[in-house]
Amino acid sequence: MPELPEVEVTRRGIAPHLTGRRISAVAVRESRLRWRVPDAVARLAGRKVRSVRRRGKYLLVDCGDGHLILHLGMSGSLRLLAPGTPPQKHDHFDLVLGDRMLRLRDPRRFGAVLWTDARPAAHPLLRDLGLEPLSAAFNSRRLHALTRGLRTSIKQLLMDGRRIVGVGNIYASESLFRAGIHPATSAGRLSPGRCAALAAAVKRTLRAAIRAGGSSLRDYVGAEGELGCFQSRTWVYDRAGRPCRRCGAKVKRIVQGQRSTFYCPRCQT
Numbered sequence: 001m002p003e004l005p006e007v008e009v010t011r012r013g014i015a016p017h018l019t020g021r022r023i024s025a026v027a028v029r030e031s032r033l034r035w036r037v038p039d040a041v042a043r044l045a046g047r048k049v050r051s052v053r054r055r056g057k058y059l060l061v062d063c064g065d066g067h068l069i070l071h072l073g074m075s076g077s078l079r080l081l082a083p084g085t086p087p088q089k090h091d092h093f094d095l096v097l098g099d100r101m102l103r104l105r106d107p108r109r110f111g112a113v114l115w116t117d118a119r120p121a122a123h124p125l126l127r128d129l130g131l132e133p134l135s136a137a138f139n140s141r142r143l144h145a146l147t148r149g150l151r152t153s154i155k156q157l158l159m160d161g162r163r164i165v166g167v168g169n170i171y172a173s174e175s176l177f178r179a180g181i182h183p184a185t186s187a188g189r190l191s192p193g194r195c196a197a198l199a200a201a202v203k204r205t206l207r208a209a210i211r212a213g214g215s216s217l218r219d220y221v222g223a224e225g226e227l228g229c230f231q232s233r234t235w236v237y238d239r240a241g242r243p244c245r246r247c248g249a250k251v252k253r254i255v256q257g258q259r260s261t262f263y264c265p266r267c268q269t
């Protein structure tokens with residue numbers, strides 16, 4: 001599943017090819033995605049793209065009088081192609097901008113192509129999203145305030161998109177390793193110092209993944225076509241039974257909220 005870093009890599013890949021250009025044509029070959037593609041999307045030709053932003057895992061294409069909202073779902077990818085490139089079976093949506101074309105491929109159709117002419121932050125899919133982990137608003141003070149009184153484990157808090165958006169399973173395990181925090185620690189018991197270490201670790205982990213071009217368990221292909229390679233460099237994720245890269249102790253795997261968590265029992269307390 002494309003995670004926040006993959007979506008950010010996609011955004012950086014496509015933004016220069018969309019921003020400032022006029023939409024010349026739109027093709028909706030399959031409107032039955034996660035939600036039905038609204039008719040307004042097919043009528044976007046003539047609008048100029050002002051910017052391509054990201055909120056959580058949603059891409060927001062500012063068209064002046066409204067925003068195209070794109071989500072990659074479980075298996076979606078966006079590619080830049082020459083207009084007229086014949087569509088393959090799962091190529092459901094094209095946005096043509098003169099001499100280039102943005103194409104959504106989504107075999108499982110859990111992705112989304114939506115339109116809003118209101119403020120995107122007020123859209124039902126976006127309004128309850130938690131803190132953006134790469135923003136300045138996500139810092140030690142906010143994380144400490146956010147965790148007060150919570151008995152849930154810090155791993156599950158990191159995965160709760162209503163509080164912190166888009167950290168994802170791989171990055172939650174990796175961030176907790178970097179911060180030296182055991183994943184089962186009650187969120188409400190973290191000291192200000194540990195919150196500071198964790199906020200910094202989340203940012204470092206996500207930035208490293210973005211630099212590596214994103215990563216995924218599936219066949220994600222970045223906007224420019226290169227495969228993500230973050231996963232081969234993980235500290236603990238998917239390394240159960242293997243020696244910790246820092247101390248040599250055996251990496252452990254536990255299940256929290258039906259998701260696997262990996263950690264080093266010696267480095268994380």
Ligand SMILES: [Zn+2]
Binds near residue numbers: 266
């Ligand atoms: Zn270790």
